Amino acid sequence: MNIDDLRTRLPAGAVVNDPDILAGYRQDRALDPAAGTALALVRPTDTAHVATALRWAGEHRVPVVPRGAGTGLSGGATAQNGALLLSTERMRAITIDTVTRTAVVQPGLLNAEVKRAAADRGLWYPPDPSSFEICSIGGNAATNAGGLCCVKYGVTTDYVLGMEVVLADGTVVRLGGPRLKDSAGLSLTKLFVGSEGTLGVITELTLRLLPPQPPQSTVVATFRTLPAATAAILAITGALRPSMLEFMDAVAINAVEDELRMGLDRDAAGLLIARSDAPGDHAGREADRMLTACENAGATEAFRTDDPDEGEAFCAARRFAIPAVERKGPLLLEDVGVPLPRLGELITGIAEIAERRKVVVSVIAHAGDGNTHPLIVHDPDDADETARAHEAFGEIMDLAVALGGTITGEHGVGRLKKAWLPGQVGPEVMDVTRRIKAALDPHGILNPGVVL
Template sequence: MAAVVALDSLIAALPPGMVVTDPDILAAYRQDRAQDPDAGTPLALIRPTTTEQVQTAVRWCAENRVPMITRGAGTSLSGGSTAVDGAVTISTEKMRELTIDTATRTAVVQPGLFNAEVKAAAAAHDLWYPPDPSSFEICSIGGNVATNAGGLCCVKYGVTTDYVLGLQVVLADGRAVRVGGKQLKDSAGLPLTKLFVGSEGLLGIITEVTLRLLPPQAPACTVVGSFASVTDASEAVLAITSKIRPAMLEFMDSVSINAVEDMLRMGLDRQAGALLVAQSDAPGPAGAAEVAIIRQAFEAHGAADVFDTDDPQEGEAFTAARRAAIPAVEKIGSLLLEDVGVPLPQLPALIGGVADIAADNDVMISVIAHAGDGNTHPLIVFDPDNADEAARAQVAFGQIMDLAISLGGTITGEHGVGRLKKAWLPNQVGPDVMELTALIKNALDPQGLLNPGVIL
């Protein structure tokens, strides 16, 4: 009964309709893109529009010891915004203000804006926001910051943290703090901005982000090659990255090639074992030299039908094909989505090892990758209604992470640990780092109310 009275006080403290208890609406906020079958049901959903409203919600939760789940657009692939029974879900989807400062080349953004919307706003001022997850049209900036998201161009231009200059964060006790700002250089105190980027809502709720913008990307030349095997393609990747850093270097295996062709009908080679899509945006003779290096690497490793184009529409068609790989493969069956990365010399071993895991467990695993930085996305396809197949898929899921760790890699390059991968985190980072992580968490959130079940 006390919880109901306390919830009434929260409803009274916020604008009408901001606190939602309708069971049908709450059901839609139970799961995120990871589709965690163990998702709980929120006590309530709160959709604030301002930092002050977030503070009100957080203070109420702190006073009543109610856990808080922070949710952006719900595109998390690691269960980072999965609902928890008895917890309040705070969705930042309605926090959508944005301003562009051309003098400092920065954007001040609330977390609910989509990545694509920030790109478009920057482009309207002849500027560019580089980080570009495949889900850029539907994922939010808040989620990107929380997971330190990457994307296709990150091999050359870096990931989200490289563009976050400042943050406003609501702490577990309801205080709002600002870290960083519009200045490009700042060595005052500890680098707290970097601490919050990638923290998956464990340390605070991000309510404003100051992003660094760049001049527009130069026109790119796209090089495409089809390979007989994934091994040949991964060896070609190493031949390229040992000499240059392309603007993009993406990998698709035969399963994803055929799935994308089924969906887009763009004439991809269905017989290919793998496809590489590379881009150079270096100007003039430097760009021509990079294209020559890419072509030579493709051809030296047996690629057929190598071609290059400086036509933007042709180049974008292949980029769109790579972005479509996950939804295309998902049409085959339910997915367990991996996000493992390794040092580049270990890329062939990782891809080969995933193939062995698929054979050993008799499951289909499609591999797509941001190959230029060693970040792969093995997609385990299974039928959730087939208990034996679902169990084998789960075994493969864990074995892939074990393989990445054994190769000196990581269980997540850009999706975050979330709830689905935290059992493997200690094996990667070790007990001392886990203890340090817990110390930081306890210092900022002594009641353990922020995103319980994530990472720790």
């Protein structure tokens, strides 16, 4: 396919087909081994450029793979042979309205940049994936990303009030806006958030902002057994709504301690980090209740701190868990979730799968909402271990679904998990999904192979 015509329609430098540059955009953090070779990379700076690229792609039936910062963990931004890679990294405008408490942002901004811009105006953007410093706000919307504070404050979709999106034929659609209440028509913004680039390319988001988060009180507790840790989790969530409730297993604890040397208990089977940001003295009271719940569940050590730096140090340790475990070897990374009462069964079941398949599986979790991240360590050069790792990957998803859960809480289905989606949602939902896809993208050019 000759892309010279596309070059003439877009600004100089917007279309790149240098093989060395394309190689850097070939995979996301899932490192999908089935990644192909793209036809070209398109880096637009505004909505009109995106519309032009999609019209050209539609005319020539060229697939388009939208891409943010490339931090996705399910293969949703994997290059396909002969496709256009459409990167939104150069779309970085932002405006903040303190009266409506909204931010209008382009998708190339990082989550951390949106947070900082909001903070500079005395406001707060809550969704906080562990990768918030490197993931893009457009990618967050495409996967409906969550994070550490979503147990209390919700996920990305809860903060998207409106958007501009370009459909497969280049049509530009504006949905919603800076209105806290709007019941006009179908809730189409909810349709596009989490659609992983299969229905359209998001080129602008209107985000709801909140007043600054109150000071937090932090509880840290270690446990000798996984059942004791999960008992503490259920006791806490059954009594109150923490602003954070995170879990790390023994593998993650030791991996983090290897790197950070912060005195974590290497003999612990589990570590909980819980926080309360209730106003006034209530944060301390809630923290004390969480501390008591941990002690009653059999914590070997538990303490509370109101020092923001000390509390943040433990949160940083939790955020560092994935890269710390990754240093033990390449990962197959999941984000299965279950209803909270089944969390203990999921965590112990994952441990049994790891033992049976003879692979290392570390479990970290947004424990307060039942969303776990099993990290399967394997050597891709060892064919037998790789096979066992992939068997464990599938068995963990099967386990989550059997427990009434989901194959993905926040990372998306992508290409790596789509084989397990029908087993979760059923044939009727899959049929509806295909009909929606066909209506908005009749030629199937948007992110082919993702979800469906």
